Amino acid sequence: MIRALLADDQALVRDGIRMILDAQDDIEVVAEASDGLEAVRYTAREKPDVVLMDIRMPGLDGVQATKRIVDARPPSGAGPRVLMLTTFGTDELVYRALQAGASGYLLKDSPRRQLLHGVRTVAEGDALLDPALTRRLVENWVSRPAPGAASSAAATVLSPREYEVFLGIAHGLSNEEIARGLFLSTTTVKTHVTHALHKLGLRDRIQAVVFAYESGLISPGGAPG
Numbered sequence: 001m002i003r004a005l006l007a008d009d010q011a012l013v014r015d016g017i018r019m020i021l022d023a024q025d026d027i028e029v030v031a032e033a034s035d036g037l038e039a040v041r042y043t044a045r046e047k048p049d050v051v052l053m054d055i056r057m058p059g060l061d062g063v064q065a066t067k068r069i070v071d072a073r074p075p076s077g078a079g080p081r082v083l084m085l086t087t088f089g090t091d092e093l094v095y096r097a098l099q100a101g102a103s104g105y106l107l108k109d110s111p112r113r114q115l116l117h118g119v120r121t122v123a124e125g126d127a128l129l130d131p132a133l134t135r136r137l138v139e140n141w142v143s144r145p146a147p148g149a150a151s152s153a154a155a156t157v158l159s160p161r162e163y164e165v166f167l168g169i170a171h172g173l174s175n176e177e178i179a180r181g182l183f184l185s186t187t188t189v190k191t192h193v194t195h196a197l198h199k200l201g202l203r204d205r206i207q208a209v210v211f212a213y214e215s216g217l218i219s220p221g222g223a224p225g
Helices: 011-022 036-046 062-071 091-100 112-123 131-141 149-157 160-170 175-182 186-200 205-214
Strands: 002-007 027-033 050-054 081-086 104-107
Touching: 002 011, 002 036, 002 112, 011 027, 011 112, 027 036, 027 112, 036 050, 036 062, 050 062, 050 112, 062 081, 062 091, 081 091, 081 112, 091 205, 104 112, 160 175, 160 186, 160 205, 175 186, 186 205
Parallel strands: 002 027, 002 050, 050 081, 081 104
Antiparallel strands: none
């Protein structure tokens, strides 16, 4: 059973999300928070698997709350995962949320199936990326150094196949999509993903995307090769 905590300052939003989640056999909403401070406090008390976190909240906002929750996790990395909920026009805050350690983000007007997929994906320890929003974020908020600097560094550290897989991650592709493009099994891709993230010192796929754009490894809006 996936234990979820809802953090949003709008009661109607929380009610709507709770109805969707409680209708699932494998998800249980264990607490609701109306601001960031409550989210941090209730997370420590209830120990949920996933925290669905609004970004804009009074007092302590979702970005600061996310950082506190992530920083409180043990060195092993086990503990609550944060799934940010955002709207268009909050690009800078979303980017800050990724840096704070959020495991993914969704738009508040996402379809029900996408919300459920996001909760389950994050609960499994994976990251959830929206490729379109990822490109928009970096185009607006990331200042890139000269192209090729990180490309050379990554190519030195990673094997050729790991490098190809990493480029797929950087473009927001799923393991299945990378596997189809490189004619590999999904299991093999997962192994390469794990090795690439470890070698580059990255926590998850979201950090990989941020790293790739910040360092000029790929160009904003560019298509995966």
